Amino acid sequence: MERSYVKTFGFDEHRDLNLLFAGKAECSPLHSYGPAVRPNYIFHVITKGKGVYYLENQRFELESGMGFLIPPEIQTFYQADKDDPWEYYWIAFSGTHASAYMKALGYDMYHPVFHVDQIESIQSIIEEILCIDQILIQDELMLTSHLYHLLSIIKLSDDHTTIAKDQSANPYIQDTINYIKENYATKISISELANSLSLNRSYLSSLFKKEMNVTLQQYITDYRLTRAKELLGLSNFTIEEIAENSGYLDPLVFSKAFKRKTGVTPSTYRKQEYEKQQEFARTGESLMLNEDAKIMK
Numbered sequence: 270m271e272r273s274y275v276k277t278f279g280f281d282e283h284r285d286l287n288l289l290f291a292g293k294a295e296c297s298p299l300h301s302y303g304p305a306v307r308p309n310y311i312f313h314v315i316t317k318g319k320g321v322y323y324l325e326n327q328r329f330e331l332e333s334g335m336g337f338l339i340p341p342e343i344q345t346f347y348q349a350d351k352d353d354p355w356e357y358y359w360i361a362f363s364g365t366h367a368s369a370y371m372k373a374l375g376y377d378m379y380h381p382v383f384h385v386d387q388i389e390s391i392q393s394i395i396e397e398i399l400c401i402d403q404i405l406i407q408d409e410l411m412l413t414s415h416l417y418h419l420l421s422i423i424k425l426s427d428d429h430t431t432i433a434k435d436q437s438a439n440p441y442i443q444d445t446i447n448y449i450k451e452n453y454a455t456k457i458s459i460s461e462l463a464n465s466l467s468l469n470r471s472y473l474s475s476l477f478k479k480e481m482n483v484t485l486q487q488y489i490t491d492y493r494l495t496r497a498k499e500l501l502g503l504s505n506f507t508i509e510e511i512a513e514n515s516g517y518l519d520p521l522v523f524s525k526a527f528k529r530k531t532g533v534t535p536s537t538y539r540k541q542e543y544e545k546q547q548e549f550a551r552t553g554e555s556l557m558l559n560e561d562a563k564i565m566k
Contacts (some may be wrong), residue, residue, distance in 0.1 A: 286417065287364040290360075293357070296354045298354045305344065309341050311338070314395075315331055318349065321347065322346075334385055342542055385423065439480055453492050508524070
C-alpha cells in the first residue's frame with residue numbers, strides 16, 4: 270500500500286515538452302510498481318528513505334537525495350525498502366522534443382540515476398504544479414514553465430554532485446562513453462576511438478571491460494539497439510531509416526542484430542510496442558481515475 274496523490278493533465282502532445290501528470294507518494298515497506306513498460310518519460314526524486322530500481326538488467330540501490338528516470342518503452346521495476354521505505358515526488362512528460370532534451374541532458378537507460386542537492390526546490394515546484402488547475406491558457410503556460418524549471422534544477426543539481434562523485438572515475442571510460450553517445454549513428458571504429466584518446470586499442474578494450482563488465486563492442490551494439498527500440502516505439506521512421514539512424518548501413522544486418530538481442534524482428538517489436546501503448550492508454554486512465562477517487566474519499 271501507499272499514500273499517494275496524483276494529478277493528470279491533458280496537454281497537446283505535439284508540443285516540444287508536454288506535462289502529463291505529477292504526484293507524490295509515501296510508500297509502505299516493500300511497496301513496488303512493475304515490472305511495467307511506460308510510454309513516456311518519468312522522473313522520480315526521492316525525499317526520504319530507500320529503495321531499489323531495476324531497469325532491464327541493471328539494479329540501482331537508491332536513497333534520499335537521489336532520483337531516477339524511467340525511459341519510455343523499457344521495462345522497469347522499483348520497490349521501497351523493507352526497513353526504511355522511500356517517499357518521492359514524480360513528474361511524467363512526453364513531447365516532440367522530449368527525447369532530444371533527455372539526450373542533451375545526458376539521461377537515458379545507461380544513465381538513469383542522478384543525485385540531487387536541491388530537494389526543497391524540487392518539492393516546492395512539484396507542490397505548485399499539484400496546486401494548479403488546468404483551466405486557462407495562463408495555467409498551461411505556468412505548468413510548462415515549471416516543467417522546464419524542474420528539469421533545469423535536476424540537471425544543475427546533478428552536475429554539482431557528480432563532479433565530486435566522479436573525481437575518482439577513470440576519465441578514459443567517461444570519454445569513451447561520450448564518444449559513443451555522440452557517434453553511435455556513424456560507423457565507429459574502436460581503433461579510431463582509441464586513437465582519439467591516445468590509447469592502444471587493446472588497452473582501451475581491456476580497461477573498458479574491467480570497468481563496465483561488458484566488452485566495448487557489446488556496449489556500442491547495446492547502445493545502438495536501445496536507440497533503435499526508442500525509434501521503433503516513438504517514431505514513424507521506416508526500418509531502413511531506423512537502421513541508418515542507429516549506425517547500421519545494412520538493414521538486414523540491423524534486423525539480424527536486433528532479433529538476436531530482443532528475440533523478435535524490428536517490425537514485430539514495433540507492433541508489440543504499439544499494442545502495449547494502446548493497452549497502457551486504456552488501463553492507465555482507469556488507474557488514474559481510481560487513484561483520484563481514493564484521494565477524494
